[in-house]
Amino acid sequence: MNEQFIQQTIEQFRSKILMSVRHRTxxxxxxxxxxxxxxxxxxxxxxxxxxxWNDEHEQSAISVAVIYSAxxxxxxxxxxxxxxxxxxxxxxxxxxxxGLYYQMLARLSNIDLIRSLSNGIIxxxxxxxxxxxxVKQSFEKWMETIQTIESLSIEQFHEHFEFVGYHxxxxxxxxxxxxxxxxxxxxxxxxxxxxxxxxxxENEYDFSHPWLxxxxxxLANEKIKMMEDISQSHLLSHAxxxxxxxxxxxxxxxxxxxxxxx
Amino acid sequence: xxxxKLKMLYSDMxxxxxxxxxxxxxxxxxxxxxxxEASLHLLHAGGKRIRPVFVLLAAKFGHYQIELIKHxxxxxxxxxxxxxxxxxxxxxSEMRRGQPTVKAQWNNRVAMYTGDFIFARAxxxxxxxxxxxxxxxxxxxxxxxxxxxxxxxxxxFKLDQRLQDYFRRIKRKTALLIASSCQLGAVVSGAxxxxxxxxxxxxxxxxxxxxxxxxxxDITSTDKELGKPAxxxxxxxxxxxxxxxxxxxxxxxxxxxxxLTGNMTEDERxxxxxxxxxxxxxxxxxxxxxRYLQKALKEIDALPASLAKKSLRDIALYMGKRKF
Numbered sequence: 001m002n003e004q005f006i007q008q009t010i011e012q013f014r015s016k017i018l019m020s021v022r023h024r025t026x027x028x029x030x031x032x033x034x035x036x037x038x039x040x041x042x043x044x045x046x047x048x049x050x051x052x053w054n055d056e057h058e059q060s061a062i063s064v065a066v067i068y069s070a071x072x073x074x075x076x077x078x079x080x081x082x083x084x085x086x087x088x089x090x091x092x093x094x095x096x097x098x099g100l101y102y103q104m105l106a107r108l109s110n111i112d113l114i115r116s117l118s119n120g121i122i123x124x125x126x127x128x129x130x131x132x133x134x135v136k137q138s139f140e141k142w143m144e145t146i147q148t149i150e151s152l153s154i155e156q157f158h159e160h161f162e163f164v165g166y167h168x169x170x171x172x173x174x175x176x177x178x179x180x181x182x183x184x185x186x187x188x189x190x191x192x193x194x195x196x197x198x199x200x201x202e203n204e205y206d207f208s209h210p211w212l213x214x215x216x217x218x219l220a221n222e223k224i225k226m227m228e229d230i231s232q233s234h235l236l237s238h239a240x241x242x243x244x245x246x247x248x249x250x251x252x253x254x255x256x257x258x259x260x261x262x
Numbered sequence: 263x264x265x266x267k268l269k270m271l272y273s274d275m276x277x278x279x280x281x282x283x284x285x286x287x288x289x290x291x292x293x294x295x296x297x298x299e300a301s302l303h304l305l306h307a308g309g310k311r312i313r314p315v316f317v318l319l320a321a322k323f324g325h326y327q328i329e330l331i332k333h334x335x336x337x338x339x340x341x342x343x344x345x346x347x348x349x350x351x352x353x354x355s356e357m358r359r360g361q362p363t364v365k366a367q368w369n370n371r372v373a374m375y376t377g378d379f380i381f382a383r384a385x386x387x388x389x390x391x392x393x394x395x396x397x398x399x400x401x402x403x404x405x406x407x408x409x410x411x412x413x414x415x416x417x418x419f420k421l422d423q424r425l426q427d428y429f430r431r432i433k434r435k436t437a438l439l440i441a442s443s444c445q446l447g448a449v450v451s452g453a454x455x456x457x458x459x460x461x462x463x464x465x466x467x468x469x470x471x472x473x474x475x476x477x478x479x480d481i482t483s484t485d486k487e488l489g490k491p492a493x494x495x496x497x498x499x500x501x502x503x504x505x506x507x508x509x510x511x512x513x514x515x516x517x518x519x520x521x522l523t524g525n526m527t528e529d530e531r532x533x534x535x536x537x538x539x540x541x542x543x544x545x546x547x548x549x550x551x552x553r554y555l556q557k558a559l560k561e562i563d564a565l566p567a568s569l570a571k572k573s574l575r576d577i578a579l580y581m582g583k584r585k586f
Contacts, residue, residue, distance in 0.1 A: 025412050074374035082370045083354040085415065091348050091374070092412050098378070099404035102385060106397035114397065115389035121382035126294040129375045132368065133296035 001239045003246070006048050010040050016058075017065050021100055023093075029086050030093040033069035038177050038247060040065060042154050042170045046163040049240050056108060057161060063104040064157045067117060070097035071124065113160050120152045131193040136201040139214050143175070146194065150174035165235050169244065172226045176248055179219040186212065223250060268310060271576050274569060275318055278328050282314045285336045289383050300364045300376040304343055307359040312472075313338040313443040315577065320447030320461045322570035327451070333390040334446045340384035341404065342439065347377040352415070353498060360489040396450050403442040410434020418499035419522050421509050428506055429470070436476075437469030460561050467558035468578050474551035475584060477502035481538050493535040496521050503550065507543035514541070555582035 014035050021033055043061045047053035073094035077087060105114045127145045137145075151174040158166055185192055198211040207214060227250050230241050244250070272279055290301035314335035321331040349355070350363040351370045357363060365373040388400065414431055417423055444465030448458035480488065480495045481504055488494070495502050499522060501509075508514040517534050520526065526534070538544070558578050565571050 023409075023412070025416055071378065074371075074378060077351065077370050077374050079369040079371045081354075082351055088352045088415055089412065091352050092408055092415070094374070094378075095345070095348060095381075096405065096408040096412070098381060099401060099408050102397070103401035103405050106394065106401040109394035109397075111389050111392060111394065111397060114385055118382040118385035118389070122292075122379060122386065125375045125379035125382065126292055126297055129294045129296045129372065129379070132372050132375075133294060 001048065001050070001237065003239055003243050006041070006239060006243045009044060009048060010037060013040055013044055013058075013061070013065075017062050017069075020062055020104070021066055021069065021097055023096065026089055026093045026096065029089040030073065031090075033066070033093070033097060034072035035065060035069060036177075038173060039068055039154065041243070041247065042151075042166070042173060043157065045166050045169065045240070046158065046161070048243075049166075049235070049237050051163060056110070059104060059108055060110065060113060060157060060161070063101040064117065064153050066097050066101040066104070067121065067153050070094045070101065071121070073097065075128075113157075116156045116160055117153060120156045124149050124152055131197045134200075135197065136204045138201070138205045139198070139207050139211065139218075142194075142198055142201065143218060146178050147171055147175050150178050168229055169226075169236075172222055172229065173244070173248065176219065176222050176226060179215060179222065183215060183219065223248065226250060268580065271573065271580055272315060274573060275315065278318055279311065279314065281328060282311070282318075282332060282335050282339070285332055286339060289336055289340060289387055290380060292379060294379075296368070296372065297376055297379050300347075300368060300372060301343075301380055303361070303367065304347060304364060304376070304380075307361045309339075309343075309359070311339060312577070312581070313342055313439060316440060316443040316465060316468075316574075317447040319570045319574050319577075320444040320453070320458075320465075321451035322568065323448055323457050323461065323565065324451030324453030330391075331447060331451060333388060334396070334450050337384035337388040337400075338439070338443050338446070340380050340387065341400075344377040344380040344384065345407065347373050347380065349411075352411075355490070357489050391450055393450060396446055399442055399446055399449065403438050406434050406438050410438075414500065417501065419501075421501060421505075421518060421522065423501055423506065425503075425506055428501070428503055432470060432473040432477075433466070436473040437466045440469035440472065441465035457565060460564050464558050464561040464574065464578070467554045467561065468581060471551045471554035471558065471578075472581050474503055474547055474554070475582065478504060478544055478547050478551070479584075481535055482544060491531065493521075493531055493538075496534075497524070497526065497531065503547040504538060504541075504543040507546050508538065508541060511541075514538075551582060555579070 017035055018032065041048070043064055047057065071094070073090050076090050082088070082091070101117070102114065105117075127149050130145060151171045154170050154174075155167055158164060158170065182192060182195060185195070195211070198215070201207070202211050209217070226244070226248060230236065230244055230250070233241070236244070286305055287302070290298070290305055292298040292301065317335040317338055318331060346358065347364050350358060351365045351373050355363050356366040363373070364376050388397070391397070410431055410433070414435065417427060417431065441462045442465070445458055445462035448461045453461070477495060480502065481493055483492060485491050491497065496505055496518070505518060509518060514537070521531070521534060555578060559575060562571055562574050
């Protein structure tokens with residue numbers, strides 16, 4: 001297995017998911033479902049790393065990817081004035097994908113996984129709602145909050161099939177991507193509810209530094225830890241390691257420069 | 263008054279329905295204050311709870327155990343609730359059952375997360391049922407409901423639809439979930455397949471009749487009774503059965519087209535609603551609703567005599583005649 005094979009496998013997986021959820025009207029008006037490469041990679045990680053993988057694993061992995069598409073669709077709904085046809089159908093796209101993920105797992109008669117994943121969606125919805133609920137908490141708690149939002153469903157899938165050894169890569173990887181996205185928004189002069197919540201928590205929780213500094217630091221630290229995890233891991237194959245390094249633009253010299261800054 | 267009548271019809275199941283109500287409150291309990299408040303806000307706004315009622319009554323044709331069947335009755339109401347929260351975003355509705363909607367009280371995004379939360383709770387709850395068939399029935403229903411809603415949006419503002427399009431739409435929008443409520447009640451309580459199928463078809467026909475009545479009431483009720491302007495369906499572009507009966511009438515065509523432009527004044531709306539009420543479209547629609555009702559009653563005729571059978575019949579008749 002090499003990096004090219006990993007890339008091809010992810011693309012084939014994406015095609016299978018698209019086939020499972022295809023709906024002409026939704027595609028035209030709500031767009032394709034959100035199937036981010038890093039999430040697909042982490043879902044497939046045990047397989048890509050040579051673990052035993054059968055049809056049930058694959059079908060279940062598809063249903064978890066569909067959950068992410070469902071939740072991502074609802075994240076696209078505007079807080080106010082969502083009455084355009086495109087927004088209306090995006091609401092329904094999310095509901096449709098939710099129904100499909102349940103149907104896929106019901107067909108597999110995997111009731112335990114339905115329970116575990118729905119439990120996770122409860123947690124994720126609660127965490128997403130926290131930015132609208134005037135919640136103020138420490139910076140570390142906010143990091144845990146976004147980590148749950150980003151990675152819980154994949155972790156539950158891995159846990160169900162006893163692939164827990166991959167958890168730390170999933171948690172760290174998806175946190176890094178979220179932090180990068182948040183910082184990209186800042187660069188573009190935009191904000192998010194999450195950033196507003198961080199700013200509101202800053203005074204009350206007496207953050208050691210302004211939230212933006214902490215966010216940058218967290219990203220740098222997580223990248224270093226990811227690099228360490230990758231280099232020390234006996235679990236990951238060479239191809240998977242290299243793919244992860246490329247996926248997150250991890251460079252050894254980056255690690256060194258960040259450490260010097262600190 | 264209407265709610266009183268309904269309560270009387272439910273009187274034999276009072277204690278079990280009280281239990282379901284308490285379970286619903288527990289089910290929507292969240293560690294998020296916001297989701298807790300939004301879900302309870304919705305729950306306390308009321309509702310007829312017809313889906314749990316049908317689950318319980320259908321379960322009486324098998325081995326009835328409230329501690330088991332509550333795991334079906336509660337999620338079905340939760341799924342209905344979750345769909346209402348999202349529907350209010352789609353329809354941009356400010357009020358429901360006389361209360362501000364979740365999206366009006368908070369915002370659309372909070373409504374999204376509230377719906378997702380309630381929906382996930384419903385699935386978590388129903389996983390107490392280990393019978394895979396129950397999950398296959400419910401998941402199929404949920405997907406079909408969404409497909410129905412997607413078609414409804416596609417068909418919006420299209421006056422030239424066939425009756426068949428309307429019936430397919432309301433089948434998915436309403437009838438399927440009621441049919442599944444009846445079928446699931448029977449399947450999970452271990453009723454035989456023939457009985458479960460009769461109950462499923464009963465639910466389907468009742469659901470069709472119920473939705474047609476709902477569409478009629480949108481025109482014949484007052485703004486106050488509805489908690490929203492009469493004729494809202496038409497204003498929002500939803501073409502219902504009474505409108506389909508009038509769309510080719512030279513007296514109505516131009517006015518209906520004008521109503522769909524969204525430029526109607528309040529006076530014009532009230533005048534058009536009044537004319538539709540006075541037309542024969544209402545009676546024609548009622549006749550079709552009644553035909554579905556008769557089919558529903560015929561389905562339960564085949565079932566053994568029992569108190570549950572009488573209750574199903576009474577509730578179906580009530581729903582076919584309700585005025586609000």
